[in-house]
Amino acid sequence: MDLTVEIALTVNGAAVRRRVEPRQNLVDFLRQELELTGSHVGCEHGACGACTVRMDGSLVRGCLVLAVQADGARVETIEGVTATGEIADLQDAFARENAVQCGFCASGMLLTSHEILRRNPRAGETEIREGLSGNYCRCTGYHAIVEAVRKVGAARPGGQS
Amino acid sequence: MKPAPFAYHRPGSLAEAFDLLDRYGSDGRILAGGQSLVPVLNMRLATPTALIDINRLPGLDGIGLGPEGLVIGALCRHAAVEGSPLVARHAPLLAQAMPHVGHLAIRTRGTVGGSIALADPAAELPACLVALDATVRASRRGGARDIPAARFFRGIYTTALEPGEVVTAAVIPPIAPGWRSRFDELVRRAGDYALVGLAAHGRVADGALAELRLVFTGVGPTPMRAAGAEAALAGRRPDPQALAAAGRALDADLDPPGDVHASAALRRHLARVLLARVLTRMTEN
Ligand SMILES: Cc1cc2nc3c(=O)[nH]c(=O)nc-3n(C[C@H](O)[C@H](O)[C@H](O)COP(=O)(O)OP(=O)(O)OC[C@H]3O[C@@H](n4cnc5c(N)ncnc54)[C@H](O)[C@@H]3O)c2cc1C
Ligand code: FES
Ligand code: FES
Numbered sequence: 001m002d003l004t005v006e007i008a009l010t011v012n013g014a015a016v017r018r019r020v021e022p023r024q025n026l027v028d029f030l031r032q033e034l035e036l037t038g039s040h041v042g043c044e045h046g047a048c049g050a051c052t053v054r055m056d057g058s059l060v061r062g063c064l065v066l067a068v069q070a071d072g073a074r075v076e077t078i079e080g081v082t083a084t085g086e087i088a089d090l091q092d093a094f095a096r097e098n099a100v101q102c103g104f105c106a107s108g109m110l111l112t113s114h115e116i117l118r119r120n121p122r123a124g125e126t127e128i129r130e131g132l133s134g135n136y137c138r139c140t141g142y143h144a145i146v147e148a149v150r151k152v153g154a155a156r157p158g159g160q161s
Numbered sequence: 162m163k164p165a166p167f168a169y170h171r172p173g174s175l176a177e178a179f180d181l182l183d184r185y186g187s188d189g190r191i192l193a194g195g196q197s198l199v200p201v202l203n204m205r206l207a208t209p210t211a212l213i214d215i216n217r218l219p220g221l222d223g224i225g226l227g228p229e230g231l232v233i234g235a236l237c238r239h240a241a242v243e244g245s246p247l248v249a250r251h252a253p254l255l256a257q258a259m260p261h262v263g264h265l266a267i268r269t270r271g272t273v274g275g276s277i278a279l280a281d282p283a284a285e286l287p288a289c290l291v292a293l294d295a296t297v298r299a300s301r302r303g304g305a306r307d308i309p310a311a312r313f314f315r316g317i318y319t320t321a322l323e324p325g326e327v328v329t330a331a332v333i334p335p336i337a338p339g340w341r342s343r344f345d346e347l348v349r350r351a352g353d354y355a356l357v358g359l360a361a362h363g364r365v366a367d368g369a370l371a372e373l374r375l376v377f378t379g380v381g382p383t384p385m386r387a388a389g390a391e392a393a394l395a396g397r398r399p400d401p402q403a404l405a406a407a408g409r410a411l412d413a414d415l416d417p418p419g420d421v422h423a424s425a426a427l428r429r430h431l432a433r434v435l436l437a438r439v440l441t442r443m444t445e446n
Pocket of ligand 1: 045046047190191192193194195196197198199200235261262263264267270271272273274275276278279281283284285286326327328329352353354355
């Protein structure tokens with residue numbers, strides 16, 4: 001029995017139309033169908049944050065949204081926000097502060113950090129750590145990540161120096 | 162892992178959803194925010210034949226004020242409740258509790274109806290609804306009913322919902338002047354399920370407590386109303402003597418589990434700490 005469903009969505013500004021199996025998660029769809037492999041798959045149950053993408057402007061877990069549910073949605077991945085330059089300052093700071101080692105967590109960390117600063121430009125260490133508590137990093141020990149985000153927050157307009 | 166195959170339906174009306182629920186019976190599952198169901202599918206702990214995605218049912222994602230109180234639609238995301246000025250004004254307990262539900266990327270998808278239907282024993286929302294004397298509104302073919310939250314949560318992941326019923330809203334009755342509320346919880350890490358959480362709601366006059374409702378989460382199979390502690394605090398200020406008496410009463414009120422996250426004894430201790438903290442803040446000016 002053919003269970004597939006046709007979906008149409010916008011991914012990083014481009015219109016996409018595909019038939020998908022309902023059981024395919026959004027992050028697998030992005031990686032396997034669209035070859036956008038910047039979003040990663042870690043735990044597949046919402047704990048690690050490696051699969052974080054933006055859907056209709058909100059951060060979501062790509063492993064906990066089905067691709068069929070993104071029908072009609074606007075999805076943005078790390079590839080998209082890299083191309084627009086909207087997180088270039090965070091990316092530079094992560095490199096400068098050594099906040100990326102293996103890089104597995106980086107796309108989720110960057111998207112989540114950007115959202116933390118967008119919601120609260122004055123976020124300090126506590127708010128940054130709380131905001132990133134759903135993103136695991138097995139390499140850096142978090143300190144460098146928090147420092148990178150804090151410095152970018154301070155440097156952005158409305159930030160606290 | 163990846164989920165086992167299933168058929169996907171996206172009903173455009175409640176009537177259509179009822180048809181699908183009838184058609185699939187216990188082989189069909191409602192999909193709302195998916196933040197609890199999808200992990201279970203990914204791990205193949207559940208293998209339903211069909212998912213009935215209710216996300217596009219019209220009219221279930223609003224927050225409105227009526228004569229019966231604040232009506233929060235089942236499809237309201239946790240993040241929408243957290244940011245709602247109506248909720249901040251008419252159900253401040255919920256506004257305080259929502260930031261504790263998981264992480265931001267969970268709250269953008271997880272729904273009020275999903276949290277209610279799931280009835281996780283460590284969830285925030287069920288305890289708040291019991292503390293606020295709220296009702297759960299559920300619909301099925303041929304009618305709707307309102308179930309008091311105090312009778313809705315029956316056990317671990319067990320509710321008063323019947324097969325074919327869909328949660329459509331939570332209704333929070335109007336709060337009279339002089340009433341205050343406070344939510345707080347203790348976790349090892351921000352965003353985790355509560356080791357112990359407390360939703361407190363009651364009347365405060367000259368710093369003294371009356372008609373207090375203390376509802377704990379994470380320390381029993383359902384939201385746990387602490388009747389003994391409530392009685393120990395009736396008419397009193399939360400001073401050290403009153404809090405000590407209430408803390409002793411809590412031992413009989415609560416039945417905390419011991420698990421990898423915390424022993425039962427630690428949870429009992431934390432419940433006392435939280436009780437003092439919450440009531441002190443609640444009665445502050
Ligand atoms: C990492 C992580 C951390 C989390 N932390 C917390 C936390 O700290 N506190 C907390 O409370 N929750 C937490 N959650 C769970 C989250 O809040 C869920 O969103 C919520 O429990 C379920 O809501 P949902 O809309 O996602 O429901 P779904 O996952 O879609 O559904 C859950 C269940 O409810 C049923 N259902 C859904 N909607 C309805 C309806 N309207 N009528 C009848 N049945 C329905 C479904 O069939 C399913 O059985 C966490 C989740 C994750 C992944
Ligand atoms: S892979 Fe999605 S949260 Fe871990
Ligand atoms: S850099 Fe390796 S997981 Fe974060």
